[in-house]
Amino acid sequence: MTEPSISDVPMEKPKGMPSWVQHLIVFAVFIAIWEASVQFQWVSALILPSPFDVVVAWWDLAIVRKLIWDDFFVTLTEVLIGFGFGAAFGTVIAVFSAMQPTFRRLVSPYMVALQVTPRIAVAPIIVAWLGFGMEPKIAIAAIICFFPIFINTLTGLMQVDEDRMEMFASLRASRWQVFRHLQLPGAMPVIMAGYKTGISLALIGAIVGEFVSASVGIGVLIQRFSFQLLLPQAFACLIMLTVMGLTLYGAASLVDRHVVFWKHDALLAKISRRLRTRYADLLSRDRSVQAVKEPV
Amino acid sequence: MTAQAKIHDLNGASREGASIVTGHTVGMEFPGPVTALHEATFGIKKGEFISLIGPSGCGKSTLLRIVAGLLKPTSGRVNVLGSPMVGPRPEIGMMFQKATLLDWKSVLDNVLLPNTLAGSVTKADRERAVDLLHLVGLRGFEVAFPRQLSGGMQQRVALARLLNSGAELLLLDEPFGALDEFTRERLNLELMRIQSQIGATIMFVTHNIQEAVFLADRVFVMTPRPGRIAAEVEVALPRPRTIEQMKSREFTDTAFNIRDTLGGFI
Numbered sequence A: 001m002t003e004p005s006i007s008d009v010p011m012e013k014p015k016g017m018p019s020w021v022q023h024l025i026v027f028a029v030f031i032a033i034w035e036a037s038v039q040f041q042w043v044s045a046l047i048l049p050s051p052f053d054v055v056v057a058w059w060d061l062a063i064v065r066k067l068i069w070d071d072f073f074v075t076l077t078e079v080l081i082g083f084g085f086g087a088a089f090g091t092v093i094a095v096f097s098a099m100q101p102t103f104r105r106l107v108s109p110y111m112v113a114l115q116v117t118p119r120i121a122v123a124p125i126i127v128a129w130l131g132f133g134m135e136p137k138i139a140i141a142a143i144i145c146f147f148p149i150f151i152n153t154l155t156g157l158m159q160v161d162e163d164r165m166e167m168f169a170s171l172r173a174s175r176w177q178v179f180r181h182l183q184l185p186g187a188m189p190v191i192m193a194g195y196k197t198g199i200s201l202a203l204i205g206a207i208v209g210e211f212v213s214a215s216v217g218i219g220v221l222i223q224r225f226s227f228q229l230l231l232p233q234a235f236a237c238l239i240m241l242t243v244m245g246l247t248l249y250g251a252a253s254l255v256d257r258h259v260v261f262w263k264h265d266a267l268l269a270k271i272s273r274r275l276r277t278r279y280a281d282l283l284s285r286d287r288s289v290q291a292v293k294e295p296v
Numbered sequence B: 001m002t003a004q005a006k007i008h009d010l011n012g013a014s015r016e017g018a019s020i021v022t023g024h025t026v027g028m029e030f031p032g033p034v035t036a037l038h039e040a041t042f043g044i045k046k047g048e049f050i051s052l053i054g055p056s057g058c059g060k061s062t063l064l065r066i067v068a069g070l071l072k073p074t075s076g077r078v079n080v081l082g083s084p085m086v087g088p089r090p091e092i093g094m095m096f097q098k099a100t101l102l103d104w105k106s107v108l109d110n111v112l113l114p115n116t117l118a119g120s121v122t123k124a125d126r127e128r129a130v131d132l133l134h135l136v137g138l139r140g141f142e143v144a145f146p147r148q149l150s151g152g153m154q155q156r157v158a159l160a161r162l163l164n165s166g167a168e169l170l171l172l173d174e175p176f177g178a179l180d181e182f183t184r185e186r187l188n189l190e191l192m193r194i195q196s197q198i199g200a201t202i203m204f205v206t207h208n209i210q211e212a213v214f215l216a217d218r219v220f221v222m223t224p225r226p227g228r229i230a231a232e233v234e235v236a237l238p239r240p241r242t243i244e245q246m247k248s249r250e251f252t253d254t255a256f257n258i259r260d261t262l263g264g265f266i
């Protein structure tokens, strides 16, 4: 189902120093040890470039020669389009499966096959089919991120509470209404978790595709620099991928927060305030049938 | 139009004193086979408050779901308001132990769910929903969300939603069973007050003898294996009911009578 993410791990509230100061200190110590291990030749500089070298390499590639931006945006485009396809197919097929028991029964063996096959292994085949442009990378990204999105959406839609189902039945809700007002919103937290996993997987897919065969993309650069033993440059590209991954995941989390707003007290308070303004007239009316006591 | 007026309109058709629900040898057999309900024959008059009591597994929920039209009995027949049950109906509403609110809807929108499902929510619907929220004691919580409310308040929202459905036969399956003693007592008193205001007919499932007697005009005592209505016990206490009545001779006699009927089953 949903893969756990480090952001789901409970963190203690920082004591004493503010959290960001603590993070800064840890980061500084980490960089210092890394730099020292290269400076004092605990590790060969050929194997592990120093942080300083990495920054210099990044500055040269990104700012001075502006070499990596084209590749950066090619990779980003592959990820976004691939994710779009994976999410669309995953969601639609999951919705059909949830609504149609026969369809669900018939597709489930293929989904199991897809789950147990290392999906990365399709990369060379896809490249053989689609050639050397962006298309195979998009397809690989889509295939890799399809599965968690499909499975999360399906399980989310299937796990409806029996009592709520009966309540809807007693209100004579149609199947569509049950889906629209109960199943879908109820599944949204799980569906969004699938999208969050999916966007990270789409990035993996695009890079794998680039490794197999490509002429542009951050994956291509990392491979090329590594072959040429230009490790500071390879590390600089890696950092670009970290930044891309963080941005994508952060964006997905932001969307998640607003879609699944009811899990966040701060957002609820904001929405309540907005509703209070919108319904000001309605709420100020005083036609209560009988004076009421304090609610329990 | 206020909640009160609407429900009186709906009631206009049926005469005071006439049976609104009748069951004739109603039986339910689940595959197994489990006889969840055996030959239940009963009648409920308009405006009556019926408590269903019995140990768990004696078929209380099954009987309620049959009357709600959510479950088709395997034998016998049920009539509600003069016509046989074939499925859920707008005159019949149900409430559960869990509040079954939609976490993503405001309290107001939860109460308006019956309107939403009926196709449209008008300004008048909203006003009526606000009135009902006042009626159940939730003034000031209209734009709150379910997770911001206590268990008792969530059940109040569920009750307001039930009343908003326009149902005149209310089926309550241990509605306050998950709440603490004090909250439950208070909600029971308010339920009786609301019933007297809107004139609804209520079937109320509980496994607490005191509660069953305190609320009801009549108590259906149910026993398991097979689930059946073993006795119908009249509660001759005047209304409005007060906590003090629980100390009366009539109350304790009735409660012990029910206890005896349940006999070896508790």
Ligand SMILES: Nc1ncnc2c1ncn2[C@@H]1O[C@H](COP(=O)(O)OP(=O)(O)O)[C@@H](O)[C@H]1O
Pocket (backbone or CB within 6 Å): B030, B031, B034, B035, B036, B054, B055, B056, B057, B058, B059, B060, B061, B062, B063, B227
């Ligand atoms: N859907 C079902 N399928 C099979 N057995 C059921 C089903 N619903 C209820 N039962 C059985 O019927 C009996 C009565 O259940 P129920 O009406 O829920 O009892 P109560 O509400 O009094 O605790 C129990 O033995 C229960 O296991």
Ligand SMILES: [Mg+2]
Pocket (backbone or CB within 6 Å): B060, B061, B062, B173
């Ligand atoms: Mg039950």
